[in-house]
Amino acid sequence: MLDDPATSGQLPDADPSTGDAVTPMPPTGSAPRRRGRPNVLTREQVVDAATVVANEDGLDRLSFRSLGARLGVAPMTVHRTIGGLDDLHAELVRRTVDEFADRFTWPDDWRDVVRVFATTFRDLLLRHPLVLESHSSRAPLASTESDAVVARVVDALRAEGLGTEEAMYTFFVVYDFVVGHTAVQVGRGDSEAGRPERHRLVAEMLGSHSYEARFTLGLDVLVAGIEARLPR
Amino acid sequence: MLDDPATSGQLPDADPSTGDAVTPMPPTGSAPRRRGRPNVLTREQVVDAATVVANEDGLDRLSFRSLGARLGVAPMTVHRTIGGLDDLHAELVRRTVDEFADRFTWPDDWRDVVRVFATTFRDLLLRHPLVLESHSSRAPLASTESDAVVARVVDALRAEGLGTEEAMYTFFVVYDFVVGHTAVQVGRGDSEAGRPERHRLVAEMLGSHSYEARFTLGLDVLVAGIEARLPR
């Protein structure tokens, strides 16, 4: 992790791989635009650096100014390379989600498919706050890769006799539950901080409370509910 | 709405109600601290103004500088009165949640209790983005008032034979689902913006999609799941 290639940009005046584009190369028209000569920065380098900053210093230390410093380049160069803050976030999310989407081994039983999806998705959101924050502004998940995951769960439900539309909405119940559960857990804050006069029952609830148990029971309820609604 | 008393602070040099505290009134020791003489601002005035700004100009226009301008007072006076940004948000959330908590009429059947809670809670979160953002950092909901709402739902579940702990976790499934559902809906963004090559099935899903139907079916699944797990 520490010798990640992305950290090389940290060097004060490192010459960032001018290796592969030597000729000026006039635009060939239809081809994907070749970069010009003094192009010091690629999108990928930016996203690499952003990943490192986000992991090492936290998401709130991530800015064009900090990225510029780390990459040895003017902040505005980073800005122009990636397009803007939203694009940077989108790129970061896409990368993380793609890694997540590649990690599945699907079981046979549809109940296990639902459970594996929910559990893995939960891990993703707990580990990557930015994905949680962007859960939404990019549709179900975000990428072409993750679409396959969604499709796999929906297919498992259709195989049990649900119509496409009902299977899709059923998937979304699980999806929405996981998003909400992790959002609440991540932002837990001062649950028991000496707030005045909480209701007796609620105080008791907050006392004996485990997010693990909460998630597990939630999943049980969802699976039971889905099962109860399957045809026949 | 437009002649809300809180907007009076908008006047350039309005003398903000010096009406009720005339005598210097030395601190009586144990009593809640009486405000000194030149106290130009109360917490309530700040929260009033903040509510107006948030509703009229949007949450992102809400700042100590903008509040100061509206109240005809230095930004730092607002800051010192309320304590800090987190306190301002907490106060705003508490007020909104309390209003919400007062609006319930509870049906008899436990299924309807769950549905009424979920539907009303959803309305609250959709209408008040700040509550959605703070859903978490303040525990289940936030206030003494809202504790009664939580307790009412949990009690309805206990009346069906669930133990306290299971009833509480069951409540949280509904809670988490609503939080997630609204979070996704609010941040929907560019769902169908020409992203490249989405999976066929997912594209189809995004086409015919209604958050209303998604919520309704979600609730159906939850209620069915809870019912399936009731004793006997």
Next chain:
DNA sequence: ACCTGAACACCGTTCAAGT
């Protein structure tokens, strides 16, 4: 005591220069 101007340490983004 209470209020507040100025300063500190940040943001994203625009735009007109520099090479």
Next chain:
DNA sequence: ACCTGAACACCGTTCAAGT
């Protein structure tokens, strides 16, 4: 062409001065 310094329009918060 590509890169970038300076400026614009903002933030929350600290702190020492003003009354």
